[in-house]
Amino acid sequence: MAWIQTNMGRRRVDGDQNKDRLSDLPECIILHILSFLRTPHAVQTCVLSTRWKHLWKRIPTLNLNSFQFRTLKIFSVFMSKVLSLRDPSTALHTFNISRRGDIEPRLLKKFLNYVYFHNIHLQELVISLHGDIGLIFSCVSSCRALTSLKLSVGPTWRDPKKTLFPKSLNLPLLTSLDLEDFAFCGDESGCAEPFLEFTKLNSLVIRSCKVIDAQILNISSETLVNLDMQNNSSLFAKIKLYAPSLCAFNYAGSHHIHNIRGCGLSSIKQVNIESVHFSASQEDALVLFSWLLDFANIESLTVTSTALQV
């Protein structure tokens, strides 16, 4: 955001003099504050005064969570209204949509179309819902300006199957990726390497994911700084990690600890290992011990007590 000289005047006298200073701010700063609100609250600011009547239509962010709405019908009407009334010339930077359970195909199409037509400036996309996966991915892959992507999607909420992570998702500017409930597919050599295309990746979160047709998950990135792995399936045994820029690594597991082969982890400073139900096997203890050898340079290590019992 460009710096704008604001009319601040003197302060610290009494409440009265400070009173109207925030509302004196230029529109772009107020829109910036409003972009941190959930969209229903942002729209409600239209009744504050005549200046604010149409302000919400120019917010660069949409935050829609179905749990805020009493019924799916209300959510559906709200989303349709917002998308049709929003100022079409205002760039959309962030779209965050979460709907627990299935979404009507018509509503999904409306949302994806809107994203598709605003994809030039879209930097951040959060999609958490169940619907046509093919449509969702073809839309996501059109958003070439994305720097941050968070996905938790499946065909239908009744189907607990993991969604196959597409190999051809090419988002050249992506720095932050957060995936939940995905399956990564291995290649001929029995190794899955799903993140190779993302050459600017800085932060990676993998939650409740699994690897299919492979024994090894390969994470190799020159740029990765933060890695967070939570509750991933223990069906694959090994993780190969090459990340010379990695600073912080969080690992939370439940029943099994992955065998991690780290190399080039010279920048790592902080490691958190959290686990609730490790089977206290000697094997796990050895794995944990080999981890600690890989992380020889760390400054801070947090290990939960149950993990230490192994």
Added chain:
Amino acid sequence: MAEEVSSQMNSLSISETNPSSSATISLVSGDDIVFKVEPTIAKEMETVQSFIDETDGKITTIPLPNISSHDLPYVIEYCEKSIAGKITKEFEAEFVKKLNNEEVKELFLAANYLNIKKLLDFLSQVIADRIANKSVEYVRRYFGIENDFTPEEEAKLREELAWTFTGVDPDDEDEN
């Protein structure tokens, strides 16, 4: 207003130029208290840094007439943590716990004036959290907005946008 401030800055800075103290930067609050900070801190404050750059680093005393000696230490603390890479959720929660509504607004304006993007984003989130779910009157007071709608106009608007006022988690009029 913009011109007035920049001319004030020039005259004050030139009169206080002292090449021997170039290792640290002196930030002078609106109530004339001097805060000495490392140049790395000044880098976090884009407004200060661009001022230093414009004078090729000769001027190291920067007057900040819009920022009080009450607020400036908070800004410096946040910048220090940011450089050290120690901005955590815990730190931010502790940081904001110390601040009342008025102070949050003051700091927001300071962050905007100094153009510190991270602090501005963080405080935007804090303000958003503090006005979400509050009554219209509360939010008007928070921002200092004068209601220039007639009651009829406001009622009509609420009716037109009924889809955002009904079925969504309601305003808490009690929190006024």
